[in-house]
Amino acid sequence: MHPEKWYLVRLFKNSKVLFLLVLLFIFFQAYFNHKRIHTFPWFVWDMYSRTETVPETITQTAFYINGERLNMPELSIWEEATILHTFQRYYHWKTEGKADPLQPVVESRTRFLPKKIRVWVAERILNTHDDMKGYPQWLYHYLTRIYHQPIRTLEIKRVPYSYINKQLKAENQPVTIFKMVQKKQ
Numbered sequence: 667m668h669p670e671k672w673y674l675v676r677l678f679k680n681s682k683v684l685f686l687l688v689l690l691f692i693f694f695q696a697y698f699n700h701k702r703i704h705t706f707p708w709f710v711w712d713m714y715s716r717t718e719t720v721p722e723t724i725t726q727t728a729f730y731i732n733g734e735r736l737n738m739p740e741l742s743i744w745e746e747a748t749i750l751h752t753f754q755r756y757y758h759w760k761t762e763g764k765a766d767p768l769q770p771v772v773e774s775r776t777r778f779l780p781k782k783i784r785v786w787v788a789e790r791i792l793n794t795h796d797d798m799k800g801y802p803q804w805l806y807h808y809l810t811r812i813y814h815q816p817i818r819t820l821e822i823k824r825v826p827y828s829y830i831n832k833q834l835k836a837e838n839q840p841v842t843i844f845k846m847v848q849k850k851q
Contacts, residue, residue: 723828727753728840730821731813745812749805753822755793756801757843766792802846820846 669675678685698704727750729736738746758767772791776784810817823840 720829723826723837724834726825726827727843728823728825729809730819730823731809732815732818733821736809736813741812748808749812752801753805753844756798756805759793759798764795764798766798768792802844806846806848816848818848820844820848 674685674688677688729738729749738749741749755767759765769788769792772788773784776787779787806817806820809820821842822844823842825840826837827834828837829835
């Protein structure tokens with residue numbers, strides 16, 4: 667194919683500004699791919715070519731409502747993700763020092779912006795101390811809506827598993843990391 671028919675050559679001849687924007691876009695996509703940062707709808711393709719390793723142990727977060735384990739696969743994918751991801755952030759906040767776990771990510775990705783813009787972005791992305799304090803009640807109401815029954819007790823446990831003879835086996839008893847008992851009204 668003749669180089670004059672290439673898209674970038676034709677774009678350069680027609681619009682230098684658009685050409686520059688497309689080059690910037692290509693540069694940043696290459697940079698993100700090199701850093702293994704996912705940018706929708708493009709994905710880091712090398713993740714499909716690396717050897718998959720099986721960890722020796724894993725830990726699962728299990729939710730028990732009124733003494734029965736919540737069957738996560740029965741939930742829609744967004745409900746399951748909302749429950750698990752919000753609890754993981756809350757648990758990290760509770761155990762690791764009262765800061766949103768995304769704070770270092772937001773700070774590193776906005777460090778080149780002016781301070782006013784950094785603060786503005788952080789206020790819209792990060793959870794505050796009051797947000798985190800209100801989380802248990804929010805979770806209770808969210809699960810009540812999903813569960814379609816009154817919730818008397820909510821218990822969240824960490825369940826450790828080990829791979830033994832290519833099978834996943836529970837190591838020992840689950841450890842309760844959160845418990846909420848609804849007061850009778």
